[in-house]
Amino acid sequence: MRTLLVVGLAFAALWRGWLDWQSTMLRGIKFRLVSAEDVIRSAMPRGYYDLSEGIKGLGLETLWSFTVQAALGLPLVVLLASVAFALWVTRPLERGRG
Structure with a gap:
């Protein structure tokens, strides 16, 4: 479940970054994150x-x-990516066979 949340947050961060890029760079405006x-x-x-x-x-x-x-x-991109990273790093690790 945590993995799905991390993937969803990472996708949302990438999507928001893409929207920010489209709203600025494609119009000839200096890149700015919202x-x-x-x-x-x-x-x-x-x-x-x-x-x-x-x-x-x-x-x-x-x-x-x-x-x-x-x-x-x-920036929203930074917040979403930070939460996704924190969830990924704090996940419980699976124990190996050895």
Whole structure:
């Protein structure tokens, strides 16, 4: 199951990188990776606003500012690939016969 998740996340990272490349290089614009925050804001703007206001309403503004926004500021490709890599590295190794 973990292998399928790793493959899915790696495929999603490659697909997002391809979309970023198409939206910039094919149009003659300098290559730029889209941040995770931009993708989430464009996909569900109201949900992003509700999440940020909910966390701030709980008094966890420091958590939102230093951790969540820092992670969401990274390119989505990097986040997906990092999660896939972390899952792959931390998987339990199979024992050999010897």
